[in-house]
Amino acid sequence: MERTFGGTALFLDRSDINTDEIIPARYLTEVTKDALKPYLLEDLLLDGFDPQGPALQQASVIVTRRNFGCGSSREHAPWALEVNGIHTVIAESYARIFRQNMFNCGMLAIELPAADLERLFALQTAGEVQVSVDLAAQRVVACAGDQKFECGFEISPFDKALVQAGGWVEFADQRY
Amino acid sequence: MGKTIAEKIFAAHLRDEPFPGTYVLDLDRVLCHEITTPVAIADLVWRNKDRVFDPTRIKAVIDHVTPAKDSKTAIQGKILREWARRHDIKDFFDVGRNGVCHALFPEQGFIRPGFTVIMGDSHTCTHGAFGAFAAGVGTTDLEVGILKGVCAFRKPASILVNLQGTLPEGVYSKDVILHLIGILGVNGATDRVIEFRGPVVDAMSMDARMTLTNMAIEAGGTCGICLPDQTTVEYLWPFIKDDYANQAAALEDFRRWHSDADAVYERVLDLDVSNLEPQVTYDYKPDCVKPVGELAGTRIDQVYIGTCTNGRLEDLRQAAEILKGRTIAPTVRGILSPATPKIFREALEEGLIAIFMDAGFCVTNPTCGACLGMSCGVLAPGESCAATSNRNFQGRMGQGGMVHLMSPATAAACAVTGVITDPRTL
Numbered sequence: 041m042e043r044t045f046g047g048t049a050l051f052l053d054r055s056d057i058n059t060d061e062i063i064p065a066r067y068l069t070e071v072t073k074d075a076l077k078p079y080l081l082e083d084l085l086l087d088g089f090d091p092q093g094p095a096l097q098q099a100s101v102i103v104t105r106r107n108f109g110c111g112s113s114r115e116h117a118p119w120a121l122e123v124n125g126i127h128t129v130i131a132e133s134y135a136r137i138f139r140q141n142m143f144n145c146g147m148l149a150i151e152l153p154a155a156d157l158e159r160l161f162a163l164q165t166a167g168e169v170q171v172s173v174d175l176a177a178q179r180v181v182a183c184a185g186d187q188k189f190e191c192g193f194e195i196s197p198f199d200k201a202l203v204q205a206g207g208w209v210e211f212a213d214q215r216y
Numbered sequence: 217m218g219k220t221i222a223e224k225i226f227a228a229h230l231r232d233e234p235f236p237g238t239y240v241l242d243l244d245r246v247l248c249h250e251i252t253t254p255v256a257i258a259d260l261v262w263r264n265k266d267r268v269f270d271p272t273r274i275k276a277v278i279d280h281v282t283p284a285k286d287s288k289t290a291i292q293g294k295i296l297r298e299w300a301r302r303h304d305i306k307d308f309f310d311v312g313r314n315g316v317c318h319a320l321f322p323e324q325g326f327i328r329p330g331f332t333v334i335m336g337d338s339h340t341c342t343h344g345a346f347g348a349f350a351a352g353v354g355t356t357d358l359e360v361g362i363l364k365g366v367c368a369f370r371k372p373a374s375i376l377v378n379l380q381g382t383l384p385e386g387v388y389s390k391d392v393i394l395h396l397i398g399i400l401g402v403n404g405a406t407d408r409v410i411e412f413r414g415p416v417v418d419a420m421s422m423d424a425r426m427t428l429t430n431m432a433i434e435a436g437g438t439c440g441i442c443l444p445d446q447t448t449v450e451y452l453w454p455f456i457k458d459d460y461a462n463q464a465a466a467l468e469d470f471r472r473w474h475s476d477a478d479a480v481y482e483r484v485l486d487l488d489v490s491n492l493e494p495q496v497t498y499d500y501k502p503d504c505v506k507p508v509g510e511l512a513g514t515r516i517d518q519v520y521i522g523t524c525t526n527g528r529l530e531d532l533r534q535a536a537e538i539l540k541g542r543t544i545a546p547t548v549r550g551i552l553s554p555a556t557p558k559i560f561r562e563a564l565e566e567g568l569i570a571i572f573m574d575a576g577f578c579v580t581n582p583t584c585g586a587c588l589g590m591s592c593g594v595l596a597p598g599e600s601c602a603a604t605s606n607r608n609f610q611g612r613m614g615q616g617g618m619v620h621l622m623s624p625a626t627a628a629a630c631a632v633t634g635v636i637t638d639p640r641t642l
């Protein structure tokens with residue numbers, strides 16, 4: 041299974057967004073991923089962001105700053121993204137467990153250098169940003185209005201293999 | 217070139233290197249609780265792979281919400297309980313025997329120097345206090361761990377933290393780790409192991425060391441680790457006495473994990489703690505830390521003593537020392553959750569529970585409860601809590617609540633006065 045990655049981007053302009061903000065602990069009593077759908081980012085306090093608003097509903101990509109997904113190890117965080125159709129996050133850096141959870145689920149946690157990320161954020165002024173990701177070529181293309189941004193990204197061969205395999209369970213099952 | 221303790225453990229457990237820089241390790245322990253494991257179990261069942269790699273190396277506990285508070289948490293417990301039975305996982309801890317995972321599993325002697333340990337819980341780094349490589353993981357890593365007994369890691373560089381001097385009166389390992397997180401920042405140790413050394417660590421009990429390693433993740437660290445020594449041997453002795461002729465032999469064996477003198481560290485931090493003051497957090501990130509004096513007088517509605525950070529016997533003793541002969545402020549709700557039944561019983565026998573109750577505390581059963589805002593002390597919007605836990609995130613103990621992290625002694629002092637208070641002034 042190889043997913044396609046990309047779509048409308050939602051910009052969360054803050055560092056250190058933690059997994060309690062992505063999915064609060066009160067929903068950890070759910071035992072299915074689908075049940076998490078309405079609660080994504082419910083506790084995130086950020087100017088201009090509305091967890092019930094259309095911007096989140098339309099988003100397929102999250103673009104954010106440093107250390108995204110810090111705190112609790114809960115894989116409910118990537119699941120809450122997944123069941124909302126968000127399979128790609130682009131950030132300057134991640135917390136280790138969250139980053140691994142994304143790849144383990146066959147989703148993409150793309151790291152961009154600060155300067156590239158800044159250009160991507162700047163694109164918002166031109167209108168709604170559409171992102172497309174070419175995993176094989178390791179390139180991100182983003183368009184808004186008549187403006188375009190393009191850059192390469194680094195991903196470890198292991199993480200790339202996980203995404204291409206559809207996740208860690210599939211990969212490990214074939215190999216161990 | 218010499219190796220760090222983490223590198224030695226990696227070398228001894230390496231199963232595979234599927235790509236350069238990726239290390240698949242054999243696991244000695246896969247630890248499970250009822251919040252993150254049920255989805256892994258459901259997925260294994262769905263994949264027709266409902267198996268476990270080794271039931272003796274898997275340990276499981278219901279600890280986050282226990283006894284169950286509603287149907288949903290009852291179902292989570294049931295899934296874990298039935299799975300443990302089905303696979304003959306003997307070390308499964310249910311109501312009456314259960315306690316907070318990172319206090320209970322070490323207390324049972326499950327963690328040894330040189331071990332590799334994973335759990336679907338970020339504070340798994342706690343177990344590094346025994347000289348183990350212990351890392352929190354998500355549910356998929358846990359699932360593969362349960363099925364195959366392996367987990368993949370990038371080789372972590374190490375940050376050496378040398379704790380020099382002596383801890384002043386009224387200042388504890390919690391203050392040290394809060395201060396350190398303030399220095400490193402919440403991502404200062406991401407993808408790194410924090411190795412704690414120096415005379416201050418040498419003088420610490422296992423309880424105090426676990427407080428230190430517990431919060432490595434709050435600086436982003438993969439694991440916090442201490443070198444095993446005589447204190448480690450003595451703690452583990454009841455569990456290892458049949459394996460070694462005497463304690464000296466055990467110590468000798470444990471020493472093989474010690475970092476080499478010429479091991480390479482990415483960063484070395486020398487910290488003299490002799491003038492350290494009690495530390496308290498003031499915002500929604502654990503690196504927002506100040507000396508207690510700068511926050512003195514801030515109103516507190518609830519005081520919470522417990523959790524995998526500071527719910528151990530030594531912590532209860534430190535708080536009881538402040539509470540003895542005093543009552544808590546009428547505006548404060550005091551909640552004590554001893555971390556395990558053993559700790560609860562010892563605290564009873566020592567008279568500590570009586571001190572807490574005389575002071576006006578409510579004593580709950582061992583559970584995570586209020587720490588993650590699921591039961592036993594959830595905050596109302598606008599309320600604040602002085603807590604001995606490890607996370608002060610927005611909403612952590614209840615939507616709109618504020619959590620101030622601190623040591624048990626400082627939390628007890630806050631209970632007495634109803635405002636943030638330096639325990640050394642009481």
Ligand code: SF4
Nearest residue numbers: 316523524584587588
């Ligand atoms: S006590 Fe709190 S931090 Fe520790 S395992 Fe339980 S919920 Fe997590």
